[in-house]
Amino acid sequence: MNEKRTWVDGIWWIILLAWSITILFPLVWVLYESLKTNREFFQDIWALPEKLKWANYSLAWAKYGIGASMLNTLYYVGASLLIGLFLTTINAYALTRMQFKGRKLLWAVIMLSLFLPGINALIPQYVLMRDLHLTNSLTGLVILDSLGESVFYLLLLGGFMQSLPKEMEESAFMDGASLFQVFWKIIVPLSMPGVMTVAIFKFLGLYNNFLGPFIYLGDPKKYTIGVSMYAANQMMQYTADWVTLFAGVVIAMVPSVIMFVFFQRWIVEGATLGAVKG
Template sequence: MKLKEKMTFMDVVWRLVLYVWALSILFPLVWVFYESLKSNPEFFKDIWSLPKKQQWSNYTTAWTEYGFGRSLLNTLYYVGGSLVVSLFFTTLNAYALTRMEFKGRQLIWGLIMLSLFLPGINALVPQYVIMRELHLTNSLTGLILLSSLGESVFYLMLLGGFMKSLPRDMEESAHIDGASIFQVFSRVIVPLSTPGIVTVAIFKFLGYYNNFMGPFIYLSDPEKYTIAVQMYQANKMMEFTADWVTLFAGVMIAMVPSIIVFMLFQRMIMQGATLGAVKG
């Protein structure tokens, strides 16, 4: 039978601090939700009062007239395509740089680390020129290629550190049994690295989903806007319509996918990130 540890005064203080911190995060979400159920007169009369009658039609208006439904589908296509392609390349690169021995490996790692000191904004102009010459601007598929082929040092280091911590026994046994490099990669390394791969996938999903700069620069057709750009355009419309309750409904629609992903995989995010850090 385990004895329950007695809480000290500082334990109580830290718990209170964490509760206040959690409330500071949850309160804005709750406030936006009940504001989205008001009418505009109620909103301008008192922003703190609860809605007298729930206006669920605000969500229908945001989905259709404000284009949040179309932009959400565009975002899912962009995020899904980018996630599949980029995750494959990140996993392959991490395997090559941490599990394989070849000349120039340290030089490649050094160049990758050097890229940490180069702000991404410096590559904006040459990237746009290349995309324009390849006729990939104003295309969600072109945006997927741009996002997928640009490797992120953070994700590569995270997954590489996780792979480096894996024992080499099973890998060497597979080589002895005649397995090729790709077979070792797909049948041994990838299954063992699943926690790290899932962690990187979730971080990538949140990054792509919240990406504003890329879609804003490369997409000129409103029919192809992602949710971040559509949110920006809807916010600009408020200068002329002042339909804030519908905008709040659009904000709630935009938050749903990322909230669902985080709620489903938050434990795996923490396990994957800390396990790679401790063992590496």
């Protein structure tokens, strides 16, 4: 049945369209600026390039060490994502499906951490990482981000797991399944929309993480892509090679854009399912 649209719907459509343009325009602007020469950039920042300078991308890849930074980022994000996602999933299962003394108190303490800004833990974390000799190490960053649990992810994934019927676990236990087998073969597959949603959010958070790598990494050879682009931006005080920097920014945006384009269905589906079942 088709609903009749009103003038209010038209206003909302215009507002959303204008909002979309404000988000897309800077991305498009950076893209065509990256295909200019520096002369064209300084002459008119709004004009389109006379000839597309794709060589800016190869120059950015070599000049700013983006290739090495991408490999560092791949290791940091990949390892942190796999370890952290497993720990988040098993923590959500323990806190929502298992009954043990102190569970409610533990949840209350976890909820309390929502009101504590994460920046407050920066100095204690750095002192601990320094004493454990894990600074200036990508592996140290992986350990820090893998063990640093997020209440948001626990709530999101816990909402999926709480909606699953208890009878499935009871039947599996009666058939002789162990606790880990129930978790791995029953709970995880049924919670896959939530797991994928958390995985996407974790990926975007790790890939865009700047403060942690900036603080803990001192060797430029170990920089992640965010810190590498920051260092390239600092070089503009002396070189003013802005078009090459823009090319580097576009390369840095590619993984996030690909993740959004191919996995946005999981985010929408996961959020909707959680709202219905939770």
